Amino acid sequence: MNSPTFKFDASFVPPRVEGRTRLGVMGGTFDPIHHGHLVAASEVAALLDLDEVVFVPTGQPWQKSGKRRVSDAEHRYLMTVIATASNPRFTVSRVDIDRGGATYTIDTLTDLHRQRPNSDLFFITGADAMNQLMTWKDSEKLWDLAYFVGVTRPGHVLEDPNAESGRYSLMEVPAMAISSTDIRQRAAEKKPVWYLVPDGVVQYINKYALYSREDSQSFTEQHHYEDGLPVVATD
Ligand SMILES: Nc1ncnc2c1ncn2[C@@H]1O[C@H](COP(=O)(O)OP(=O)(O)OP(=O)(O)O)[C@@H](O)[C@H]1O
Numbered sequence: 001m002n003s004p005t006f007k008f009d010a011s012f013v014p015p016r017v018e019g020r021t022r023l024g025v026m027g028g029t030f031d032p033i034h035h036g037h038l039v040a041a042s043e044v045a046a047l048l049d050l051d052e053v054v055f056v057p058t059g060q061p062w063q064k065s066g067k068r069r070v071s072d073a074e075h076r077y078l079m080t081v082i083a084t085a086s087n088p089r090f091t092v093s094r095v096d097i098d099r100g101g102a103t104y105t106i107d108t109l110t111d112l113h114r115q116r117p118n119s120d121l122f123f124i125t126g127a128d129a130m131n132q133l134m135t136w137k138d139s140e141k142l143w144d145l146a147y148f149v150g151v152t153r154p155g156h157v158l159e160d161p162n163a164e165s166g167r168y169s170l171m172e173v174p175a176m177a178i179s180s181t182d183i184r185q186r187a188a189e190k191k192p193v194w195y196l197v198p199d200g201v202v203q204y205i206n207k208y209a210l211y212s213r214e215d216s217q218s219f220t221e222q223h224h225y226e227d228g229l230p231v232v233a234t235d
C-alpha cells in the first residue's frame with residue numbers, strides 16, 4: 001500500500017506572523033514513542049519553519065480503548081521526555097494526561113491556545129490518523145484551532161480529506177516502517193528493538209519490563225509510584 005506522491009506546496013501554509021511562535025503539535029499514544037514519530041515531527045518542523053514541536057501524549061485514547069491495553073500515561077510521558085530531550089526544539093506537554101479521561105484533540109488545541117496565546121498551531125498526524133480525522137470529536141471545528149499536516153506512513157494510504165473548510169497540507173516524509181504495535185510485539189517476543197526507538201527508550205522498556213507480554217497488565221496494576229516516578233519492582 002503506497003500513498004501517491006505529495007508535492008509539498010508551501011504557498012498554502014499560513015505564513016510566519018511577526019511576534020508569533022509557530023508551534024507544531026505532535027499528538028500520540030506513544031506506547032512507546034519511536035523514530036517514525038520523531039522523523040515525522042522533525043521533517044514537518046523543517047518544511048514549515050516551525051520554532052518548536054510539542055509532543056502531547058494522550059490521556060485515554062478513546063479510539064484505541066477496547067482494542068488493547070494502553071500502558072500507563074506516566075510511562076508513555078517519561079519515554080516521550082527521554083526520546084525528545086536531545087532536540088532543543090522538541091518539548092513535551094502533559095495537557096492531555098493532566099486533564100484526565102478520554103483525549104479529544106478539540107480539548108488539546110483549546111488548552112494549548114490558552115497556555116500559548118502567542119502561538120499558531122500546526123497539528124501533525126500520520127496517514128492513519130489523518131484518514132480518521134472526520135470521525136474525531138467536533139472535527140469540523142478543529143480547522144479553526146490549528147493548521148493540519150498529514151504525513152505519509154508506510155502501510156497506509158494518505159487520503160485527501162477534501163474538507164471544504166479544511167486548512168491542511170499533505171506531505172511526504174522519509175518512510176519509516178515502524179509502529180508501536182510492532183515494537184510491543186518484538187519486546188514481548190524478546191526480539192531487539194534497538195534503533196527502532198531511541199536508546200534511552202530501549203533502556204526504559206527493559207528497566208520496567210514494559211511489554212514483557214503483549215497482553216500484559218497495565219503498569220499501574222503491577223507497579224507503584226514514589227515522588228511521582230514509577231518504582232521498579234524488585235521481586
Ligand atoms: N512510522 C510513522 N510514520 C509517520 N507517522 C507515524 C508513524 N508512526 C506513527 N505515526 C503517527 O504518529 C501519531 C501517533 O501515533 P501512535 O502513537 O498511535 O503510534 P503508532 O505506531 O501508530 O501506534 P500503534 O501501533 O500502537 O497504533 C499518529 O498521527 C500516527 O499516524
Ligand SMILES: O=C(O)c1ccc[n+]([C@@H]2O[C@H](COP(=O)([O-])O)[C@@H](O)[C@H]2O)c1
Pocket residue numbers: 026027028029030056058061062063064103104105106129135136137
Ligand atoms: O479528537 C478525537 O476524537 C481523536 C480521536 C482519535 C485520535 N485523536 C488524536 O490523534 C492523535 C494520534 O492518536 P493515536 O490514537 O493514533 O495515537 C492523538 O493526539 C489523539 O488524541 C483524536
